[in-house]
Amino acid sequence: MGAQQVADRFAELYGAGPEGVWAAPGRVNLIGEHTDYNDGFVMPFALPHQVVAAVSRRTDGVLRLHSADIGGDITELRLDDLAPGGDHDWTAYPAGVVWALREAGHEITGADVHLASTVPTGAGLSSSAALEVVIALALNDLYDLGLKGWRLARLCQRAENVYVGAPTGIMDQTASACCEVGHALFLDTRDLSQQQIPFDLAAQGLRLLVVDTQVKHAHSGGEYGKRRAGCEKGAALLGVDALRDIPYDGLDAALARLGDEEEVVRLVRHVVTENERVERTVALLRSGDPRAIGPVLTEGHASLRDDFRISCPELDLVVDTALAGGALGARMTGGGFGGSAIVLAEAADVETLTKSVEEAFAAAGLTAPRVFEAVPSAGARRLV
Secondary structure (H helix, E strand, C coil), X not given: CCHHHHHHHHHHHHCCCCCEEEEEEEEEEEECCCCHHHCCEEEEEEEEEEEEEEEEXXXXXXXXXXXXXXXXXXXXXXXXXXXXXXXXXXXXXXXXXXXXXXXXXXXCCEEEEEEEECCCCCCCCCHHHHHHHHHHHHHHHHCCCCCCHHHHHHHHHHHHHHHHCCCCCCHXXXXXXXXXXXXXXXXXXXXXXXXXXXXXXXXXXXXXXXEECXXXXXXXXXXXXXXXXXXXXXXXXXXXXXXXXXXXXXXXXXXXXXXXXXXXXXXXXXXXXXXXXXXHHHHHHHCCCHHHHHHHHHHHHHHHHHHHCCCCHXXXXXXXXXXXXXXXXXXXXXXXXXXXXXXXXXXXHHHHHHHXXXXXXHHCCXXXXXXXXXXXXXXXXXXX
């Protein structure tokens, strides 16, 4: 999907070429799941799959949207009518970004937009964040707003939390806006400090596979919100601002203080141990030992499955099959309840592992999974 192709379609739709074309990627989270809304640590990297947007300004207070992937007619919205909760279609994501920018005091007078995406939807790879970020970056450039990537990410998160109504953290938008080629992003979600950690698995004879189970999930569903509310309850019971403030070596004492709050105990245990797993992964990668992160990934899956309870049979099947076939590590990635798993493997084992997973799904009577290699790629940028 080339920038020129998207620009040409824009011209067909709107009668003139766009002022520019931008791209923002989806992401894979290597480690650090459900820690971002707990002020914790995460470690995503950008995928080569991206949302591409051709955009031009308008001066009449109108936002016009079209997606090559959805089809249909152009959707026309008046900026003064944009309000949270009023749009339940895909257009809520770009419209929410425009709303958030205007709410923050930025003078946006309208836009024509045509979009095309290669980020799988519902796969836990942040297609919605990529859509938000590409719109934010385009409008930032066209309207000379001067906003840095992390600030754009904050506005996109506000759009998703308030306008769309999905209680997501800051990781997805920051990853899409700020990741770099050949690196994973070590992000502290409390202060948004970032460190780019070299992550070139190919040079070490390794591969990281993404296995899209084809089981769709939605962050605006109630289960995600319940987990977040449970984490907030745990922080309140423990007298801290966020679960980030519970040290790993003080976990047992903290859990003891929660008494018979069984569900909260599980949630707190996952978040605190997951933060430690992120820090351990960073240390291993810095020491030049990427194979050693495999067991850490697998630990993370067990925690997400047993403590946070957001895995599903299809994700467990991927992990169990990959590990039985000799993978170095595997875990679900993303919000859970479906979506994708990641598998760390020796390059020589990729074909065999892929076949094993596909055969396991077929034997279980499941829809065939989509398997592809995850290559750390560039964050959001202007293409034309």
